[in-house]
Amino acid sequence: MRTASEYICALEEARTNTLDLIAVADDEDLRRQVHVDFSPLGWHLGHIGVVESFWLRQQCQGQPSLSPFYDFFFMPTENPKPERVQLPQRAEILTYLHTVRGQTLQFLAQATFDTEHPLLCEGNIFSMLLQHEEQHLETMLVILQLLGATHYQSAHRAEAEVAWGTRIRQLYSLSSQRITEVESSEETAHLSAGTVLIGSDHIGKTLDNERPRHEVRVPAFGIDRWPVTNGEFFHFIETGGYEDPSWWSAEGWQWRQQQEVYHPLYWRKLEGRHWTELDFGQARPLTGEQAVRGVSWYEADAYARWAGKRLPTEEEWEYAATNEGLNGIGQVWEWTATWFHPYPGFRAHPYDGYSVPYFDQQHRVLRGGSWVTQPHVRRPTFRNWYHPEVRAIFSGFRCALDVE
Ligand code: AVJ
Ligand code: FE
Numbered sequence: 001m002r003t004a005s006e007y008i009c010a011l012e013e014a015r016t017n018t019l020d021l022i023a024v025a026d027d028e029d030l031r032r033q034v035h036v037d038f039s040p041l042g043w044h045l046g047h048i049g050v051v052e053s054f055w056l057r058q059q060c061q062g063q064p065s066l067s068p069f070y071d072f073f074f075m076p077t078e079n080p081k082p083e084r085v086q087l088p089q090r091a092e093i094l095t096y097l098h099t100v101r102g103q104t105l106q107f108l109a110q111a112t113f114d115t116e117h118p119l120l121c122e123g124n125i126f127s128m129l130l131q132h133e134e135q136h137l138e139t140m141l142v143i144l145q146l147l148g149a150t151h152y153q154s155a156h157r158a159e160a161e162v163a164w165g166t167r168i169r170q171l172y173s174l175s176s177q178r179i180t181e182v183e184s185s186e187e188t189a190h191l192s193a194g195t196v197l198i199g200s201d202h203i204g205k206t207l208d209n210e211r212p213r214h215e216v217r218v219p220a221f222g223i224d225r226w227p228v229t230n231g232e233f234f235h236f237i238e239t240g241g242y243e244d245p246s247w248w249s250a251e252g253w254q255w256r257q258q259q260e261v262y263h264p265l266y267w268r269k270l271e272g273r274h275w276t277e278l279d280f281g282q283a284r285p286l287t288g289e290q291a292v293r294g295v296s297w298y299e300a301d302a303y304a305r306w307a308g309k310r311l312p313t314e315e316e317w318e319y320a321a322t323n324e325g326l327n328g329i330g331q332v333w334e335w336t337a338t339w340f341h342p343y344p345g346f347r348a349h350p351y352d353g354y355s356v357p358y359f360d361q362q363h364r365v366l367r368g369g370s371w372v373t374q375p376h377v378r379r380p381t382f383r384n385w386y387h388p389e390v391r392a393i394f395s396g397f398r399c400a401l402d403v404e
Contacts, residue, residue, distance in 0.1 A: 002204065004108045007126040010376065011108075014133045015101065017374070018048065019094075020171060021140055024164035025147070031087045034146045035392060039076075041143050042093060043084040044136045046074040049097040052129050055350065056107055057100070060119055070096060077353065104129075113204075119350060122204030127376070128350060131207060134374030141372045142392050144168055148281025149266060162281025169280055172372050187225040189324045190403060194218060196319045199343050200381045209355040210381045212345045216315045223312050223320045223400045227328045228303060230264075231288030233295075234275070236303050237263055247306040252298030255389050265294030265391045291331040291396045297364045297388035300335040300397035312400035314338040314365045314383065321368070321380045330373065332396030333366040333384055340365050340385035358385050370394030 002010075022030070022045055030042035039047075050070050057063045065071050072078045073088075087093070111120060119125040144164075151162045199213045200206045236242075242262050245253045255261075263269075266278040267286065276283040295303075304310050312320070314336040320326055340355075340363040348356050363385040369378045372394060386393060 002123055002127070004111055004113070004123070007123060007130065008105060008108055010130050011101075011104065011126070011133070014130060014137065014374065014376075015097075017171075018045070018133060018137055018140070021137065021144070021168070022090075024167050025144070027090060029147050030090060031085050032147070033081060033085050034143060034150055036081070037390060037392065038139065038143050038146065039081050039084050040087060041140055041147070042087045042090065043074065044140050044143075045097065046070060046088070046093045047076070048133050048136055049093070049100045050074040051132055052104055053100040055119065055125050055129060056104055059350075060117075060125065061107065066100065067096065124203045125350060127204055128207065131377050134377050137374055138370070138372055138377075138394075141168075141172065142394070144280055145266070145278075146392055149278050152278055152281045152283065165280035165282040169282070188222040188401070189225055189320060189326070190222050191218070191220065191316075191320060191324065193220040196315065198315050198318050198381075203349075205379075206381060207354065207383075208347065208349040209340075209342070209383050211347070212343060214344055218313075218315055218319055220403050221312070221316055221400055222403050223316060223324070223326070224309075224398045225324075225327050227291040227332055227334060227396050227398045228300075229288060230277075230286055230290050230292050233264065233292040233303060234286075234288070236306055239306075241302065241306050247302040249298065249301055251388075252296075252302055255296070255298050256302075259389075261296075261299070264292055264299070267294070291328055293332045293370070293394050293396045294391050295335075295395060295397070296391040297335045297386075299391070300395075301337075304397070304399045307399055309399035309401045311335060311337040311397060314367055316400055317367045318380055326398070328398075329368045329380075330371065330378060332368070332370050332394055333373075334368045335395060335397040336365045336367055338365045339363065340383065362387060364388050366393075366395060 022041065025041055031040045033040050053066050054071070058065060108126065111123070113120060113123040115121055148162045148165055195215050195217050197213055198216045200210050201213045203211070241247055242256065248256060267275055268278060268283060269275050275286040277286045301311060317334065317336050321329060339361050340358050342359050348354065366384040366386065367382070369382065
């Protein structure tokens with residue numbers, strides 16, 4: 001169990017990161033909807049504050065809302081994405097955030113976690129809010145990648161460098177050693193069949209969909225020690241992987257054709273030059289040894305079939321991650337074969353809307369975390385979920401295989 005002062009430190013650190021990130025974007029980029037699946041950058045900022053205020057001020061302390069307009073505007077269920085570009089001014093949102101945070105810190109200073117209170121026991125609501133902000137931080141980085149690529153595209157191609165790309169790279173990316181080189185994924189770990197424990201009962205550290213801890217029967221299987229690299233994925237492309245429907249699921253093939261996808265999202269090949277990869281709007285030579293990222297579930301599934309393998313189930317992934325010392329975890333989110341679903345005995349907490357709407361057989365589970373995933377959402381039991389066609393997230397995969 002974390003103490004109140006540990007929560008204060010962690011919440012404030014996450015907030016510094018959020019504000020540093022937002023500071024790179026000009027007002028136009030703050031309110032722009034760069035992709036249908038994602039809100040404007042600045043919307044996330046207000047949303048973080050509204051969620052924090054809702055749970056602590058209204059739900060825990062029974063006080064009235066600070067701003068019914070903000071509640072409406074920054075709640076995903078109330079306000080559809082295209083409307084969210086009508087954002088209030090940056091300074092106003094920042095003031096709101098600051099006010100909410102002041103109240104949060106005051107509340108934390110006198111909070112007790114040793115209680116039966118459903119939100120306060122083990123400080124779980126603070127843990128949830130911390131993880132909430134950290135997850136939105138990653139989504140904001142996803143949006144900055146999208147914005148960067150759009151700016152790059154509309155400028156003079158190879159010469160274009162998005163100015164804030166350097167700043168973001170300093171804060172988060174490859175130069176900061178968060179991305180390490182990956183070795184050959186030829187190396188496979190072999191696990192024997194057995195009954196394994198999956199998930200957690202730790203209400204102060206996990207989210208509702210990771211609970212409860214329960215037994216699952218896994219078959220004997222193999223799982224690659226490393227995620228699939230750019231170099232390996234390049235081989236799939238070169239041997240016509242994107243042109244041959246036999247590697248793809250029916251749905252995946254339809255998606256590939258409709259979207260005219262021929263390579264991972266941020267790969268670019270300029271006339272007569274080597275492949276590059278856009279990173280926050282800056283073109284970098286593609287590194288063969290890095291984990292491939294910017295692929296949809298469909299691409300991951302097709303690659304695995306081409307390689308004579310398959311994607312691991314989320315249970316296999318968690319079991320292997322906690323028992324086998326898999327390498328390269330935390331470089332990219334890893335797609336699994338599993339549909340997001342409730343564990344047996346699941347109970348929604350603190351609200352239905354956090355996980356339940358996504359238990360719909362339309363979302364695939366991703367595990368592990370990417371190089372920009374924040375500290376309090378990095379753990380082997382954490383479950384992320386997205387539609388199978390999503391590739392703007394920092395997603396890659398590793399392969400598994402059946403064994404006799
Ligand atoms: C688990 C990352 C898919 O961003 O939609 C944020 C997390 N839930 N606010 C999302 C979440 C509510 C969620 N993901
Ligand atoms: Fe949210």
